[in-house]
Amino acid sequence: MDKxxxxxxxxxxxxxxxxxxxxxxxxxxxxxRRLSNVLLLSVPLLDVILLAAAVIDMRAGAPADLRHVLAVAYLAYSLVFGHRTLRWADAKFHHRFADGPPPPRPPAGGTARARYEWVLWLWIVVAYGVAWMIGLALVWLVGDPTRTEPLLGMVGGLSKIVLIALLWPVSYTLWPKKVEQAES
Structure with missing residues (x-):
């Protein structure tokens, strides 16, 4: 059952x-279009399957470990960034295969890029909070704090990712890339 x-x-x-x-x-x-909508709307069902599998595994006696933290992190990413990822892929696909407009790009530099990076980092913080909520929900659903306690400690370890990701907005704020002005 481990694997x-x-x-x-x-x-x-x-x-x-x-x-x-x-x-x-x-x-x-x-x-x-209708089939497309059904397929794209079914993507969140994968999250439900993963959450159910993690709960079943832990309720069957598996102690909380890295596998369960990966499940929590995946679910948090999917919930927070899933829609953004779908929009990004849709814009790329539309441009490449259906003569749509080029997908939007992040600002090239300056304060607009710094703002963009800070907003992205805040979404990472939200994902971290969602990971905590999912971890707490797993602890509650499993109902055995002694076996699930390590899960919350490992979820807390995800804070390192949040701190490393902080380097991007800080770097764009302290050392902004100059934006070239278009010639008139």
């Missing part, structure tokens, strides 16, 4: 990209 959660995490990640690709292909290559 089942890892396999489910990998299957959910692969499933995300497969459903995304099929959903976008249905929309832009095959002209099946």
């Amino acid at each position: 089942v959660i890892l396999a489910i995490i990998v299957a959910c990640e692969v499933g995300f990209w497969v459903l995304l690709a099929l959903g976008l292909a249905s929309r832009y290559l095959w002209g099946h």
Whole structure:
């Protein structure tokens, strides 16, 4: 059972990209908008499957470990950044295969880029908070604090990612890239 959660995490990640690709292909290559919507709206079901698998695994007696923290982190990322990832892929696919406009790019530099990086970092902080909520929900759903306590400690370790990600907005704030002015 140890490897089942890892396999489910990998299957959910692969499933995300497969459903995304099929959903976008249905929309832009095959002209099946309704099928596209069904495929893209089914992406969050992968999160439900992963959460259920983690709860079942831990309720069956598995102690909290890195596998469960990966499940928590994946779920948090998916909940916070999933829609943004779908929009990004949709814009890229639309441009590449359906003659859509070029996808939006982040600001090149200056205060606009610093602001962009700070907003992105704040979303990372939100994802960290969501990871805590999911971790607490797992502890509650499993109902055995002695086995699930390490989970919260490992979720707390995700704070290192938040701190490392802080380097980007700080660097763009302290050393802003100059924006070239377009010639009139």
